[in-house]
Amino acid sequence: MRRLWLQPDWDPGLTVVQLPLEHLLNRGITSLLLDVDRTLLPGHDVRLPDAVKGWASAAQKHLHLHLFSNNPSRQRIGAVAEQLGVSFTSGAAKPRRAALRRVLRDLQVQPNELAIVGDRLFTDVLAGNRLGLYTVLVKPLKADGTPCPHDRVQRIERGLVRLLGVGRR
Numbered sequence: 001m002r003r004l005w006l007q008p009d010w011d012p013g014l015t016v017v018q019l020p021l022e023h024l025l026n027r028g029i030t031s032l033l034l035d036v037d038r039t040l041l042p043g044h045d046v047r048l049p050d051a052v053k054g055w056a057s058a059a060q061k062h063l064h065l066h067l068f069s070n071n072p073s074r075q076r077i078g079a080v081a082e083q084l085g086v087s088f089t090s091g092a093a094k095p096r097r098a099a100l101r102r103v104l105r106d107l108q109v110q111p112n113e114l115a116i117v118g119d120r121l122f123t124d125v126l127a128g129n130r131l132g133l134y135t136v137l138v139k140p141l142k143a144d145g146t147p148c149p150h151d152r153v154q155r156i157e158r159g160l161v162r163l164l165g166v167g168r169r
Contacts, residue, residue, distance in 0.1 A: 011137045027134060030063060031109050032114075038148075040052050068088070070093065094120075115134040
């Protein structure tokens with residue numbers, strides 16, 4: 001079956017902190033690549049919300065976490081990664097595949113064992129789909145872990161995807 005590059009495997013309409021881990025574990029996922037801006041952090045601060053720390057702590061009991069961001073600041077993404085005690089990639093250049101291939105090699109996992117979680121169709125979902133990862137589209141979050149009511153970027157991307165004729169699974 002032809003894979004639709006702009007269509008996530010899972011679009012639950014939830015933020016990352018609301019994602020049930022069982023869904024991922026039941027699919028054989030062993031590692032998660034997590035986008036940072038708007039997925040883990042609601043704004044420009046580097047301090048993770050308590051809701052994100054709690055979810056990540058629960059996730060780390062079952063899954064290897066790796067931050068995977070287009071943000072070019074190693075200092076900023078490194079500061080976020082340090083709070084969780086995880087590895088990271090900054091300046092990932094999503095949807096390009098080079099950085100993803102490096103992470104696959106470094107984590108020593110197969111594409112079907114790795115999920116990418118992010119809030120953007122044209123970066124996170126497209127990048128993951130290009131390498132056969134399990135792609136999860138989440139809502140951008142507020143500091144309390146609830147969905148941000150002003151997700152203009154995601155709304156625009158969804159509109160463009162509809163114009164391109166890509167339907168939901």
